[in-house]
Amino acid sequence: MSKNGENIGIVGVGYVGLVTATCLAELGHNVVCMDIDSEKIALLTRGGVPIYEPGLAELIGKNRGRMTFTTALEDVFRQCEIVFIAVDTPPTFTGDADLSRVFAVISALPGLSSSHHILVMKSTVPVGTGMKISVELARQEINNIDYVSNPEFLREGSAIGDFLNPDRIVIGCREAAARQRVAALYRHMNAPVLETNIPAAEMIKYASNAFLATKISFINEIANVCEEIGADVAEVAKGMGYDKRIGSHFLKAGIGFGGSCFPKDVAALKQIAGNSGYHFQLLTAVIEVNELQKRRVVNKLKKHLGPLTDKTIALLGLAFKPNTNDLREASSIVLASRLLGDGAYVKAYDPVAIPDAARAVRGVLLCDDTLSAVEGSDAAVLVTEWEEFAHLPLADMKKRMRQYLIIDGRNFLDPAEVKAAGFTYEGIGRS
Ligand code: UDX
Numbered sequence: 358m359s360k361n362g363e364n365i366g367i368v369g370v371g372y373v374g375l376v377t378a379t380c381l382a383e384l385g386h387n388v389v390c391m392d393i394d395s396e397k398i399a400l401l402t403r404g405g406v407p408i409y410e411p412g413l414a415e416l417i418g419k420n421r422g423r424m425t426f427t428t429a430l431e432d433v434f435r436q437c438e439i440v441f442i443a444v445d446t447p448p449t450f451t452g453d454a455d456l457s458r459v460f461a462v463i464s465a466l467p468g469l470s471s472s473h474h475i476l477v478m479k480s481t482v483p484v485g486t487g488m489k490i491s492v493e494l495a496r497q498e499i500n501n502i503d504y505v506s507n508p509e510f511l512r513e514g515s516a517i518g519d520f521l522n523p524d525r526i527v528i529g530c531r532e533a534a535a536r537q538r539v540a541a542l543y544r545h546m547n548a549p550v551l552e553t554n555i556p557a558a559e560m561i562k563y564a565s566n567a568f569l570a571t572k573i574s575f576i577n578e579i580a581n582v583c584e585e586i587g588a589d590v591a592e593v594a595k596g597m598g599y600d601k602r603i604g605s606h607f608l609k610a611g612i613g614f615g616g617s618c619f620p621k622d623v624a625a626l627k628q629i630a631g632n633s634g635y636h637f638q639l640l641t642a643v644i645e646v647n648e649l650q651k652r653r654v655v656n657k658l659k660k661h662l663g664p665l666t667d668k669t670i671a672l673l674g675l676a677f678k679p680n681t682n683d684l685r686e687a688s689s690i691v692l693a694s695r696l697l698g699d700g701a702y703v704k705a706y707d708p709v710a711i712p713d714a715a716r717a718v719r720g721v722l723l724c725d726d727t728l729s730a731v732e733g734s735d736a737a738v739l740v741t742e743w744e745e746f747a748h749l750p751l752a753d754m755k756k757r758m759r760q761y762l763i764i765d766g767r768n769f770l771d772p773a774e775v776k777a778a779g780f781t782y783e784g785i786g787r788s
Pocket of ligand 1: 512608613677678
């Protein structure tokens with residue numbers, strides 16, 4: 358072990374797990390990464406990286422000497438006193454989080470842990486889970502494990518920067534010694550550390566994501582009203598954002614939020630409230646507005662093109678946001694299926710998500726670049742604001758498209774430039 362480093366186990370090397378492992382290694386700790394997916398572990402052992410995240414491959418390369426990979430949970434508990442759980446907690450059909458992977462680890466503990474361990478929960482788990490786990494550990498008469506809730510707030514696409522320069526570090530735990538030990542892992546970071554109890558730590562994560570999602574649905578509704586009254590939502594958001602109480606972040610109108618966190622966490626918080634007898638009315642609206650927002654582009658297309666039967670629509674971008682290949686809950690999936698349902702042909706190009714897209718957007722013709730995607734199309738829809746779309750090859754697109762319509766689902770393009778090139782332009786909430 359390095360001089361100031363701890364031996365840390367990471368169970369589950371999905372998005373959060375792998376970024377956490379890599380950044381903890383960067384902070385000088387030795388990490389043992391475990392996953393049940395043997396192909397993923399084999400790939401990581403060979404030096405490969407299973408996800409696309411800017412800077413991650415380089416940081417893994419730099420810290421390779423402090424990172425080992427295994428499929429055996431025993432290895433983790435044998436070598437590490439502090440063990441992070443970062444398995445995924447996908448939504449079930451009711452909106453509740455599926456905790457089977459978390460409890461698979463908990464139920465394996467009796468055979469694994471003879472010495473003292475600190476179990477640190479990074480996965481987003483419903484409020485109350487930490488208490489449930491504590492009760493389960495007590496039931497199994499396991500007294501040598503402390504439980505810590507340490508939620509993660511990183512964003513895909515800027516995950517490393519977010520991890521290493523967080524706005525805050527939240528540590529929920531009953532035992533002061535374990536809390537301080539986990540806090541010490543982050544001691545070189547310049548961020549406020551909130552030490553609290555387990556339910557509050559769990560709730561901070563849900564409430565933060567739900568609030569941000571609420572901000573997005575709010576500005577999307579403002580955008581929809583702006584379209585009716587002739588205001589530009591970007592100007593409105595700018596004016597609102599100067600108010601420090603509101604802030605300028607998360608006020609970008611578009612075709613809805615997606616990804617692995619917001620849709621899941623908002624649904625889960627609504628469900629957590631519902632299960633405890635409280636109807637969280639506001640979140641119900643946030644979810645509904647988001648679903649409707651994804652579909653608004655279809656009406657915009659119909660307004661210009663008439664019925665979409667046999668029309669060809671090109672989607673530019675498929676990932677739920679730029680700088681990631683993640684398609685989970687991406688607006689592109691709903692949009693593509695609505696367009697196909699309306700009888701349109703759908704083509705698509707994304708700079709990095711194409712290899713993963715074949716399964717996610719069935720029936721869509723996947724293309725290698727923008728120009729192939731727009732070939733023979735009646736409209737192009739900008740779905741993800743990838744940097745390479747900032748200046749589209751408009752002159753060449755015009756030569757290839759059948760009709761000259763661009764719907765800018767992220768208000769990313771310069772309307773004047775698009776119009777000057779001879780296209781009809783429509784954004785979201787732009788007069
Ligand atoms: C989010 C949270 O930001 C992060 O703290 C948490 O840990 C995980 O969930 P992430 O899902 O990676 O992170 O993406 P984020 O950048 O927050 O964007 C989420 C979605 O909201 C994207 O689909 C994005 O396009 C959309 N969005 C975001 C908007 O539509 N408008 C905005 O103003 C901001």
